[in-house]
Amino acid sequence: MKNINWRLASNHLILLIGVIFMSLPVWVAFSTSTHTAETILREGLQFWPGSNFIETYREVMFEEAGVMKSVLGITMLKNSLILGIGFAVGKVIISMLAAYAIVYFRFKLATPLFWIIFLTLLLPLEVRIIPSYEIVAGLGLLDTNFGLIVPLIASATGTFYFRQFFKSIPDELLEAARLDGASPWRFFVDMLIPLSKTMIAAILIIMFVVGWNQYLWPLIMTTKEENYTLVIGIKQIYQILSEGGELPQYQKAFALTIMATLPPVLVVLFFQNWFVKGLVESEK
Amino acid sequence: MATVKLNNIKKVYPNGAEAVCGVSMAIENGEFIVFVGPSGCGKSTMLRMVAGLETITKGDIEIDSKVINNVSPADRDVAMVFQNYALYPHMTVRGNMAYGLKNRGLAKAEINTKVNEAAKMLKIDDYLDRQPNQLSGGQRQRVAMGRAIVREPKVFLFDEPLSNLDAKLRVQMRIEIKRLQRRMGVTSIYVTHDQTEAMTLADRLAVINDGRIEQMGAPIELYNNPKTLFVASFIGAPHINLIPARFENKKLVCGNLKLPGFKNLPEDIELVLGIRPDFLRPDTKGQLEIQVDLVEQHGADNLVYGALKNSSNDTELCFKTTQNTLPDIDSNLKLKFEQKHAMVFNKSTGERLI
Numbered sequence: 141m142k143n144i145n146w147r148l149a150s151n152h153l154i155l156l157i158g159v160i161f162m163s164l165p166v167w168v169a170f171s172t173s174t175h176t177a178e179t180i181l182r183e184g185l186q187f188w189p190g191s192n193f194i195e196t197y198r199e200v201m202f203e204e205a206g207v208m209k210s211v212l213g214i215t216m217l218k219n220s221l222i223l224g225i226g227f228a229v230g231k232v233i234i235s236m237l238a239a240y241a242i243v244y245f246r247f248k249l250a251t252p253l254f255w256i257i258f259l260t261l262l263l264p265l266e267v268r269i270i271p272s273y274e275i276v277a278g279l280g281l282l283d284t285n286f287g288l289i290v291p292l293i294a295s296a297t298g299t300f301y302f303r304q305f306f307k308s309i310p311d312e313l314l315e316a317a318r319l320d321g322a323s324p325w326r327f328f329v330d331m332l333i334p335l336s337k338t339m340i341a342a343i344l345i346i347m348f349v350v351g352w353n354q355y356l357w358p359l360i361m362t363t364k365e366e367n368y369t370l371v372i373g374i375k376q377i378y379q380i381l382s383e384g385g386e387l388p389q390y391q392k393a394f395a396l397t398i399m400a401t402l403p404p405v406l407v408v409l410f411f412q413n414w415f416v417k418g419l420v421e422s423e424k
Numbered sequence: 425m426a427t428v429k430l431n432n433i434k435k436v437y438p439n440g441a442e443a444v445c446g447v448s449m450a451i452e453n454g455e456f457i458v459f460v461g462p463s464g465c466g467k468s469t470m471l472r473m474v475a476g477l478e479t480i481t482k483g484d485i486e487i488d489s490k491v492i493n494n495v496s497p498a499d500r501d502v503a504m505v506f507q508n509y510a511l512y513p514h515m516t517v518r519g520n521m522a523y524g525l526k527n528r529g530l531a532k533a534e535i536n537t538k539v540n541e542a543a544k545m546l547k548i549d550d551y552l553d554r555q556p557n558q559l560s561g562g563q564r565q566r567v568a569m570g571r572a573i574v575r576e577p578k579v580f581l582f583d584e585p586l587s588n589l590d591a592k593l594r595v596q597m598r599i600e601i602k603r604l605q606r607r608m609g610v611t612s613i614y615v616t617h618d619q620t621e622a623m624t625l626a627d628r629l630a631v632i633n634d635g636r637i638e639q640m641g642a643p644i645e646l647y648n649n650p651k652t653l654f655v656a657s658f659i660g661a662p663h664i665n666l667i668p669a670r671f672e673n674k675k676l677v678c679g680n681l682k683l684p685g686f687k688n689l690p691e692d693i694e695l696v697l698g699i700r701p702d703f704l705r706p707d708t709k710g711q712l713e714i715q716v717d718l719v720e721q722h723g724a725d726n727l728v729y730g731a732l733k734n735s736s737n738d739t740e741l742c743f744k745t746t747q748n749t750l751p752d753i754d755s756n757l758k759l760k761f762e763q764k765h766a767m768v769f770n771k772s773t774g775e776r777l778i
Binding site for chain 1 (some may be wrong): 475476477496497498499502504506507508510511512513514523524527528545572575
């Protein structure tokens with residue numbers, strides 16, 4: 141008989157309880173989404189998957205009037221992807237360029253400017269949402285991807301991370317590159333971008349998830365159904381469900397929730413190696 | 425290949441600190457110049473001003489009789505080897521060496537030939553496809569030099585390139601740098617705080633202190649004939665023996681010790697007598713007496729240390745002797761020096777009097 145390491149066992153027990161606590165609601169949501177509306181109404185939430193999986197998800201994703209009046213689930217998924225990717229890519233580009241300017245170029249007020257950017261961390265979107273809306277509406281950009289994404293991409297967090305990273309790159313590298321005849325642009329492309337690869341990946345992942353979960357801004361920016369993102373769709377579907385005398389379509393609401401959760405989970409799963417590397421590694 | 429000229433260059437930092445205060449020198453074609461001095465003396469700043477990495481506050485620098493104060497570092501046609509190598513960590517050895525050529529718009533085939541040639545010369549042709557983090561310190565240093573050589577610059581600049589290597593490798597690389605420089609005949613400026621490196625590498629040596637050149641000349645000239653106390657104590661290993669003294673009644677006086685044979689010295693100021701360890705030898709008629717407290721055996725030579733007797737303060741002397749001379753610890757030993765090897769300095773100004 142082997143001795144049981146009680147310490148290790150109890151550690152695992154605690155972890156297991158944590159995992160169950162976190163994932164059980166998601167599991168129940170998934171299971172319930174695979175049952176028919178009648179079953180749910182009669183028997184409540186379901187713990188084991190039912191037989192209605194294909195039908196529910198097809199209706200939600202591909203059928204007109206499946207969830208909303210006209211927009212398809214797949215269209216909302218596409219809108220969400222555009223927002224998530226545009227948001228993440230835009231943030232990385234803007235914050236990298238800003239950090240590059242702050243760290244490597246000598247210009248007046250560089251440090252105060254950085255701190256002003258940094259201070260905007262304290263101001264969430266909600267504080268400036270009315271002026272932002274006013275500007276975007278004034279430019280006639282409501283209901284466009286451009287208007288949806290661009291006002292969000294200035295990023296103090298990203299700028300701060302990149303600034304810290306650039307500062308940790310030894311000066312000699314810049315000097316060697318200058319002697320090798322690299323222009324500022326070439327230095328950025330040939331040195332900084334490859335060196336920040338893992339950093340870029342980590343920020344892309346974080347920002348994709350943040351962008352994906354944006355709610356308030358897309359809500360007020362989009363007026364037409366075909367521009368809804370999944371996160372907004374969930375909100376709307378509950379409204380639709382509770383109206384009228386029909387049978388509430390809970391399984392569809394759950395299905396849409398699962399669909400909205402899936403992409404960020406997949407992104408983190410696939411890129412977790414990069415993500416961890418970007419946060420801990422410092423190979424310079 | 426080129427000549428380099430510094431005309432009264434000065435560097436003042438924005439906070440008012442003066443790093444280089446008016447340095448002039450003319451470097452001949454193909455010469456190997458070493459700047460040596462303690463840390464913070466401004467030697468690296470001078471090198472970086474030649475490279476274009478520091479602005480020049482005053483004066484100008486000429487390469488091939490052309491003032492280059494406002495020429496960008498890339499267009500000065502100089503190559504630099506850094507102390508921490510500064511290799512591009514994400515590029516292979518080949519990529520590192522080719523980068524400068526690529527930026528100059530050379531054709532791929534030409535770049536390849538040049539890189540291969542330089543790699544062969546430095547014996548790094550086996551590692552061309554590795555990344556810097558897969559190389560040892562010595563190999564990285566070679567790659568850094570390869571990156572400089574490949575460009576065939578007018579001037580090589582070395583900023584303490586061997587400081588990060590272990591002692592054995594340092595000696596080996598030192599010899600290689602010297603050979604390489606001879607072979608390529610490229611004008612070079614080399615910064616170091618290591619006096620052995622300075623002595624062995626330099627065609628001419630500039631000893632720098634507090635942003636000024638104390639003395640410049642052939643290494644052996646500086647060793648034999650230092651103009652100041654600073655140069656005398658900086659150049660030479662082991663360190664020169666320095667004995668505080670005064671000149672009274674035509675004798676050099678140090679405590680109870682009176683040394684005859686000195687002439688024409690000022691009487692009322694503090695002096696320092698300097699004698700190199702190489703020029704002291706045991707002799708029963710010696711002028712100085714020490715009580716031996718340590719013998720270091722270096723192999724061929726022994727270094728004997730002891731406290732100078734009859735002096736007013738604790739002055740440690742050291743002399744170099746052969747393998748077989750092994751005086752007992754605590755024994756007394758008389759040491760003799762030739763008058764011509766004695767140097768006398770003014771203690772406060774550092775100026776050499778004899």
